[in-house]
Amino acid sequence: MSFEVIKPGILSTLQDWGRYGYQHIGLTTGGPMDEHAFCWANWLLENEMNMAQIEITWGKLILKAHEPTIIALTGADLKAKLNDQYISPWTTYNISKGDILSFDSPVQGLRAYLAVLGGFNVKDSLGSIATIVREHIGGLANGEPLKEGDLIPFSPSSENHLKRVPKWAIPDYGAPLSLGVMLGYQQDSFSKTALDTFFSTQYEVSQNIDRMGYRLTGTPISGALNGIISEGIAYGSIQVPQDGQPIILMKDRQTIGGYPKLGCLSALGASRLAQRAPGTSVSFFPMEIEQAEAERYLFDQVVLG
Template sequence: MIEIIRRGIYTSIQDAGRFNYQNIGVPISGPMDQQAFGIANQILNNAYNTAVLECSFMGPKIKFHKNTYISIAGAEMNTELNGEKIKSYTPYKVNEGDILSMGTSQYGCRTYLSISGGIKTEKVLGSRSQFKGITSEGNITKKVLIPIGKSDFIPKVGVSLKPINIDYENEILEVYPGPEFKILDNTQKKILLENIHHISSLNNRMAFRLEEKLICKLPEIWTSPVIPGTIQCTPDGSLIIIMRDGQVTGGYPRIFQLNKRSINLLSQKTTRSPIRFKLLSKV
């Protein structure tokens, strides 16, 4: 078991996601930053789908009730184990009674804490990912004991991980044309692709809304599928980027689709972060 002593700002349990239920309106969920999530698990030889803690903006304080190994990946949160700072992308042995404390994010905004053997909460619709309405809570809201798995993982002596340098300040988000991209005129396309945009305060695991609006009168469309990374334009010109907990259908024009790398990068950005769109193919 691990014990959540302080929950942080927004800490949730996430595995790779909840698939094959989008036809009944269930979001995929899963890690906002799939790359950091995968690296944290890989360091401990966990399977990719192993559930971890996704820690946003400020991480939790945790007491361990059994010996195990941990790793962290993603945003820098000044993490300490028993008062001693530890590094990201490195396996650490923890003993029963040890205390892990995570601070506020300094570079990026989401960190992934992987535990050898993984988190073993109940699966709902094939996944442990928290999502309010599917699981009892959408995130960890109180002090709680969380079950963890068993593992025979032991780091090999002399083996080290090459330092990982991910530029979370990179402003470029790579996009493909969305199904309704063609209804934009050339001026609107130029504004979208040449201007700098900023993330508004309306950003969470469901969607990111941008501060700038596109001057346009685009028609609504028949309700159509959307996926993480779909960028919709509302009738008032608002630009909304669907994220991991987002809806599965929408009635607004889908003008862009982010690639996987850019969804991961966007997940490490927050209010007022500047972004620019780079079109990967033309229609």
Template sequence: MSLRIDSSTPFILLQDKGRFGCRHLGVTQGGALDWVSMGWANWMLGNHPDAAVVEIGLGGLTLTCQRDGALAIAGADLGASLDGQPLPAWGAFKVRAGQCLAFAHPRQGTRAYLAAPGGFLGERQLGSLSTMAREELGGLHANGKALASGDQLRWQGEAGSIRDVPRAAIPDLGGEARLELIMGAQAGDFSGQSLFDAFNTSWTVDTRADRMGVRLLGPVLECKRQSMISEGIALGAVQVPPDGQPIALLNDRQTIGGYPRLGALTPLAVARLAQCLPGASLRLVPTVQEAAHKVHREALTAWWG
């Protein structure tokens, strides 16, 4: 074994890029919410960007290293420490058997990602290890359960050289987030005032937020469309239910939905939203598909060269 979990919470999950090609079965994609931080954590160890990692939501995780090796963390600053000595929120580091790795509580951001050489091992279901509680898929024991005290994690590679993430690539998770949104098919059904308000006021992240979606609090958005046939739901879709408060749908979302959509957040915006704590402030910024593709390709180029 490589790591023993000594204490955990329901928000400590084994994740990778998620499941694709199975939404016609009613199975959504899942996967790491902040795929950017997951990719960089893997990059530091020379892994494929989609290798399985531990997604650590809000801290509360302690582990004991059972073999020498190297690990990397990226994403939120959760007060990580090794044998009581502080670790940077972004960085790779050597570990020895018997050392204790701990994540306390959020200082900035919501989710940190722990990577190991070659990625963590587990039983793949529908092509992925990603933990999906609703579908009871994935995770260490292939039952959709979060990692728990006593679980043993294994990694499949050997510790090699480690790399430092360029400072320019480390996101600032403080302050007001700016989330780019591509306008959707029903955007024209919203009143002009609602469209103005959507992009010219600040939104607050509600406490009603999980891996399925994040409710945003702010001005009431009015849509003249009273009903519609349910449609497939893309990652980042921003639905507006009758109360006028938008919901940004994330990786564990339902596969279809019948509320009108303002549009969809770009993949980079989804990753940033995943790091927003309840009460955080954000702005929606309109963009077009071509510009979003360009920015997305640039982000991937940082890993692949």
């Protein structure tokens, strides 16, 4: 009643919606880097939205099914195969006992999400299955990524459940990326020239990216503050260190930080960034919080019902 990990891939982790209520003791939230793809995967299977999935980063994961089930695959195209047949993301597939699921390197996007009908049956840690390697919490054991020989349990099912995400909801991860930024209370420490530079510059995703943050490279921006007293940090915050190169904080971010923050992406905006590999160009535009709230409201109405 499980998937066996034949090869663990570059970075494959179990993630649910995240671990909330513990940032005051230094535990970050974790959770899916791409909430859009994660939510649609559970939607395809009519799962509860918090049911855990496998987040597959960069591919190379190979799984063997020990029982039948139905899977949903969303997010990046990692040249997935079911046995010897290529399969596309954003749809469901029936899995039989003995089937082999494999993932290669990315064609488009960076992270794929694999959900099973009814979710994976994994014990939670402090109310969540979310894997946070740095903090040794979540996943199958002690925050470890999936490794060869791991068994990921689920409840078997022989149902026929074929469903596909609507075409209008499937992102194009190769399209130009422009993200809305809600300016924060520290915006006054950045001059009009610095803000104009930020919003008119094409930045590039650097090689220095992970689940903690995305470092960008481009025209430096500077502010009046070289540092601040460390304070709590929100998902999607845009820190500006002394070198003037923005850092966008992601799901496994530290809980506090001492760099001034220009503003913040929305969760859906950060999800779009999470699918972009090093070398991708990204630009920004000012966005009011009401616009972000409206976008989220519409998304939740469609996906969460």
